[in-house]
Amino acid sequence: MFSLSVLLLTLLLLNSRLLTSADTVVTCDGPFVQRLSCDTGVISVQSAMFGRTSSLICSIGRPPSETSNTQCSTDVPAVSKRCNGLRECEINTQELAPRDPCFGTYKYYTTDYICIPAETSVTCHSGYGYLKCENGKIQINTANYGRTDKTTCSEGRPSNELQNTDCYSPNALTPTVVTCDGDVQRLSCDIGVISVQSATFGRTSSQICSAGRPPSETSNTKCSMDVPVFSKRCNGLRECEINTLELSTSDPCYGTYKYYTTNYICIPAETSVTCHYGYSYLKCENGRIQINTANYGRTDKTTCSEGRPSVQLQNTNCYSPNALAPVSKSCNGLESCEVFATHMVFTDPCVGTYKYLTISYFCLPPAVRSNMVCEHETSTLTCDNGTVIRIHSANYGRTDGTTCCAGRPATELAKTDCYALNSQTVVASGCEGKNSCSILASNSVFSDPCVGTFKYLYISYSCVSKCKTESSSLLIFVFAENDS
Secondary structure (H helix, E strand, O other): OOOOOEEEEEEEEOOOOOOOEEEEEEEEOOOOEEEEEOOOOEEEEEEEEEEEOOOOOOOOOOOHHHOOOOOEEEEOHHHHHHHOOOOEEEEEHHHOOOOOOOOOOOOEEEEEEEEEOOEEEEEEOOOOOOOOOOOOOEEEEEEEEEEOOOOOOOOOOOHHHOOOOOEOOOOOOOOEEEEEOOOEEEEEOOOOEEEEEEEEEEEOOOOOOOOOOOHHHOOOOOEEEEOOHHHHHHOOOOEEEEEHHHOOOOOOOOOOOOEEEEEEEEEOOEEEEEEOOOEEEEEOOOOEEEEEEEEEEEOOOOOOOOOOOHHHOOOOOEOOOOOHHHHHHHHOOOOEEEEEOOHHHHOOOOOOOOOEEEEEEEEEOOOEEEEEEEOOOEEEEEOOOOEEEEEEEEEEEEOOOOOOOOOOOHHHOOOOOEEOOOHHHHHHHHHOOOOEEEEEOOHHHHOOOOOOOOOEEEEEEEEEEHHHHHHHHHHHHHHHHHHO
16 A cells, blocks of 8 residues: 655654653553554654563453463563654554463553654655754754654645554665674664664574575565564664674574564763772762663673673673662762662672662753652642742652662562653642642542552653643644634
8 A cells, every 4th residue: 555655753852861751661561542642753762562570560350360470571662663753653552462471461551651852854755854953063862754643744645645654764764783693793872872773683684694695595585573682782872793603582483594683763862880889979960860870780891890800700691680770869960979889788699790870871961850758748849929830740659679779678668660640630730730739649539559668759841931831731722613
């Protein structure tokens, strides 16, 4: 079927140091729509998972047999593919059709994403996209020539040209790195840090990595599987090398010689590397710290290697499973902070290996504020005269084991994937557009997303001009008048 195509480009300003928000969206499986949005900037999906890691999320009306398996998870790269580079993205979960990681268990989608500073350009087929930076140089973030919705560039087009909304050009985004199986793949950013958009292992062309190979090993060009390990190893680094011989990737097509294809972008972020038992110092000259990635372990043999015996440098697949939480707790929202690189903070992910702490972070603009209160306390948000509250993100639950932990038993702190699905709706309805507001962090307000866990309420917000809010409301009203 012919489909009218659209070219969508997003670009980063290289001298930017802004991150507008970070958020987690949980959507139950079924006829539901997952919505991601950015007030400022564009979406960059950090992870997307389908499965169940909590017995309480999306459990209402479900028998225990459908919610008891909490070790069920599979990655969903389609969310990144559909949403990256957009300001708003809606996905009907029934259209995703990921493989079922645990039959008989009722599952849900969990997507972590950030909003990165970018401009957008949308150009209809046969048109020209004009990109320009007043200050700085263009860096392409995402690009797609195809169609992902039925409304963009639809005026005057017949319905049959608008139906395919899963249309993507495979070569629109650069850089792309292709590495033959058995070789070393290298990703690097001159400015910023790596953010892997997609990584596959297989064969989609008979020409790539075909030298010296018989036709029987290159003729199957419908062989591909996703490789999430590239995101895990490379995100947040300026340079990343992976020996593909060390990857224990399953074989999607026996007898075919395969290769790795990785698409990635460079997002503006600061980095910090600190050897074991040192202190990592993070600082924002203008704005406040927002942690992007963190790992305490070892991913190469050269970093923090001086004077260390070879046996302590061999394990380059060493990741601390909980590094992000304590670093975020210590630094998010501050102008400066320090973090001690030791197993006493992060636990020891690989005994006998000499480790280091790697952190990438953004500097939030001063206008973005955060507020956190423990369960049963009241969160109060205030703005200066002439400005009103705009909510960026909110969660009533628990995402780490250290916040609001004083005097609480370990059983009340162990669950760190606790999200009240109505958090942002409740907070926005009580605070959005007001000069000040108060919200009680209580089950009676949000319901109880994880029984037996001591929770807290985290809110990210900014104060915007009252005139801007009124103009936005008027714009919506005018469109409603025109539509009717």
